[in-house]
Amino acid sequence: MSRLFTEHIKREVANLDGVWNFKIDPENMGKDEKWFEGLKEFEMSAVPSVWNKEKGLLDYKGYAWYQRQFYTNGGTLRLKFEAVMTEADVWLDEQYLGYHYGGFCEFDFIVNNVDAGFHTLTVRVNNKPDEQSIPMSVVDWHHDGGIIRSVWAETLKGISVINNRFDYTLADDLKTANGFFTLDLYNAENSEVTSKIEIKIGEDKVFADTITLKAGESKAIKTPEFNLQNIRLWDIGKPELYDIAIATETDDLFDRVGFRFVEVKDEKVLLNGRKIEFRGVNRHEEYPDFGFAFPVSLMRRDLDIIEDLGCNSVRGSHYPNSKIFLDMLDARGILFWSEIPIWGCGFSEEALGDPVVVERGLEMHREMLKYYFNHPSIVIWGMHNEIKVDTQNAYDMSKIYYDFLKENGGNRIVTYATCHPMEDICLEFCDIICINKYYGWYVGNKHDWEVFLDEFRERRESLGFSHKPVIMSEFGIAALYGHHTFDNIRWTEEYQADILSHCVNLFHNDSMMSGFFIWQFTDMRTQSAWAINRARGFNNKGILNEHRKPKMAYFAIKKDYHEFAEDDE
Ligand code: ADA
Numbered sequence: 001m002s003r004l005f006t007e008h009i010k011r012e013v014a015n016l017d018g019v020w021n022f023k024i025d026p027e028n029m030g031k032d033e034k035w036f037e038g039l040k041e042f043e044m045s046a047v048p049s050v051w052n053k054e055k056g057l058l059d060y061k062g063y064a065w066y067q068r069q070f071y072t073n074g075g076t077l078r079l080k081f082e083a084v085m086t087e088a089d090v091w092l093d094e095q096y097l098g099y100h101y102g103g104f105c106e107f108d109f110i111v112n113n114v115d116a117g118f119h120t121l122t123v124r125v126n127n128k129p130d131e132q133s134i135p136m137s138v139v140d141w142h143h144d145g146g147i148i149r150s151v152w153a154e155t156l157k158g159i160s161v162i163n164n165r166f167d168y169t170l171a172d173d174l175k176t177a178n179g180f181f182t183l184d185l186y187n188a189e190n191s192e193v194t195s196k197i198e199i200k201i202g203e204d205k206v207f208a209d210t211i212t213l214k215a216g217e218s219k220a221i222k223t224p225e226f227n228l229q230n231i232r233l234w235d236i237g238k239p240e241l242y243d244i245a246i247a248t249e250t251d252d253l254f255d256r257v258g259f260r261f262v263e264v265k266d267e268k269v270l271l272n273g274r275k276i277e278f279r280g281v282n283r284h285e286e287y288p289d290f291g292f293a294f295p296v297s298l299m300r301r302d303l304d305i306i307e308d309l310g311c312n313s314v315r316g317s318h319y320p321n322s323k324i325f326l327d328m329l330d331a332r333g334i335l336f337w338s339e340i341p342i343w344g345c346g347f348s349e350e351a352l353g354d355p356v357v358v359e360r361g362l363e364m365h366r367e368m369l370k371y372y373f374n375h376p377s378i379v380i381w382g383m384h385n386e387i388k389v390d391t392q393n394a395y396d397m398s399k400i401y402y403d404f405l406k407e408n409g410g411n412r413i414v415t416y417a418t419c420h421p422m423e424d425i426c427l428e429f430c431d432i433i434c435i436n437k438y439y440g441w442y443v444g445n446k447h448d449w450e451v452f453l454d455e456f457r458e459r460r461e462s463l464g465f466s467h468k469p470v471i472m473s474e475f476g477i478a479a480l481y482g483h484h485t486f487d488n489i490r491w492t493e494e495y496q497a498d499i500l501s502h503c504v505n506l507f508h509n510d511s512m513m514s515g516f517f518i519w520q521f522t523d524m525r526t527q528s529a530w531a532i533n534r535a536r537g538f539n540n541k542g543i544l545n546e547h548r549k550p551k552m553a554y555f556a557i558k559k560d561y562h563e564f565a566e567d568d569e
Contacts, residue, residue: 136346158250234258258376278515310561339382
């Protein structure tokens with residue numbers, strides 16, 4: 001999937017989506033048997049897709065191979081994978097290009113001196129989790145496998161712009177910005193190259209220079225700081241975006257940015273100096289027929305629904321979402337919480353302290369920042385979800401991630417979602433305290449919420465964290481679409497609507513709280529093995545069903561969210 005805008009004009013770009021050759025490898029023999037030299041007795045599979053749906057291999061966990069031919073005019077190729085679930089080994093013809101870990105972020109390989117003609121691209125995918133995986137085998141979604149987002153072959157010429165990051169600060173009056181770019185440049189030629197390079201933001205030329213790179217040299221450069229006046233701020237529902245154009249003599253990269261300032265002050269969250277309340281939903285980028293290979297048409301539809309509901313924010317539970325979805329959030333002025341898939345219950349205390357796991361998580365944070373940094377919609381970085389936060393290992397992991405994100409994450413709130421707020425020893429590592437609780441579903445009833453909020457208020461004060469706003473990052477009730485009774489009982493639409501509306505009103509009127517994300521936007525497929533607790537094999541806590549048909553709770557929440565908006569400053 002491309003972006004919402006054209007990323008390259010000078011660069012030759014070929015999309016490799018389509019129908020690839022496909023073969024599962026349950027015995028993991030393919031590498032020894034050199035399947036990259038050419039698959040024998042293969043089937044076909046769409047890219048992007050997940051094999052669980054595309055090939056009917058619903059619960060297959062293991063290796064599978066994807067292969068296709070493509071034509072190139074030759075030169076230096078950048079093979080770009082938007083996301084492969086979860087581990088990928090890549091070959092171009094018989095040349096091994098490398099390995100990537102992690103299912104939801106982009107990665108690439110640059111190959112020089114590729115001959116003009118047809119070539120074979122092979123990807124070995126593994127989706128089988130082990131005790132060092134992120135996520136682990138226990139998750140409340142389906143362990144899909146496959147090439148879930150688009151694949152590209154780009155031809156690089158001369159000094160090429162591989163990535164960009166735009167850092168800025170706004171002056172107190174929020175009208176002037178000081179900023180600089182960090183560019184990852186690469187010389188795609190076999191000889192030294194000198195090239196002019198220029199960056200524009202909107203109509204303003206903010207950088208111009210000449211740069212020389214040796215043959216095959218990669219270099220990150222920081223531009224000098226520059227100043228922009230009369231900034232139009234990006235805001236909720238007012239998505240002022242600026243085009244970024246970066247060009248060398250032979251290559252280019254286009255991007256977008258918005259200027260906004262988010263801060264936590266006096267127990268409140270402020271956006272552009274104005275107090276805000278997060279009114280959101282948790283959303284999985286998953287659709288039962290397509291798994292994580294989520295169609296762009298449905299992303300657009302989801303955002304129409306989210307706007308209709310009166311949300312100003314979405315939590316991308318529980319992993320980095322597609323870039324085009326982020327582009328759409330930027331373009332609509334909707335806030336986003338982006339996190340990595342460290343999904344608690346699955347992680348033992350030992351795993352949280354395992355250096356391989358900790359480093360994998362850190363690398364996922366690095367990638368999330370690398371590819372998502374410029375999106376103005378992202379105002380929250382999420383470090384993890386529901387881990388054992390009463391342990392030293394969780395404390396140490398949280399400190400590493402928090403320090404990293406505070407130092408490198410730009411103007412964002414850093415947090416995580418805790419389901420043990422009364423025992424949590426990591427709360428110093430969050431700018432806002434985010435709590436997942438399920439009173440009225442797994443335990444208790446709706447009146448337990450008030451008791452809990454008062455208990456937590458006391459704990460927050462006793463820890464000296466009263467300045468930290470609180471967000472209810474998850475609360476939810478399962479309801480089967482179309483299930484009604486005269487009694488207000490679990491699984492009915494009436495019960496779900498009643499509890500959720502009670503919750504959001506309670507939170508909205510509590511001065512400790514700065515927002516709430518309903519669990520969850522739509523019903524979604526979960527692990528087949530969980531079907532005993534999860535009717536139909538779905539997590540049914542959506543306020544719409546998986547086909548986006550609204551339950552009663554949808555209309556109740558819509559009314560509440562729109563009424564709350566009337567209180568906005
Ligand atoms: C947790 C978890 C969610 C979902 C939810 C539920 O809070 O973070 O991913 O599993 O519970 O439905 O129980």
